[in-house]
Amino acid sequence: MYVCLCKGVSDRAIRQAVDEGARNWREVRERTGCATQCGKCACMGKAITRDTLARQ
Template identity: 40%
Template sequence: MFVCLCTGTTSHAVSEVVANGARTSKEIAEACGAGGDCGRCRRTLRSIIEAHFADCAPNRVSR
């Protein structure tokens, strides 16, 4: 799915950038261009970042 129509960047490309260390929409824009033009996709970029780190969080056991 396209995330940034200005640059034609897909969610897969953004996920790869986040997996490689991007933690902000600005870092994503620097790496692949998404979010660097009009900015309408920045909310989606932040959602991808949050989802990535939620998936990477260690599972906690309730006691």
């Protein structure tokens, strides 16, 4: 599903960014562009990032 409509970032893209080495929300933002426009998706993006990091 899309997390960030502005930048077209899916939950899968966030998980992939973590799998490829992003270690925190800031790095996920930099890699995916998530939450770099209106910012409404930040809470969801952070939650998915945290969840993915916790599973590693």
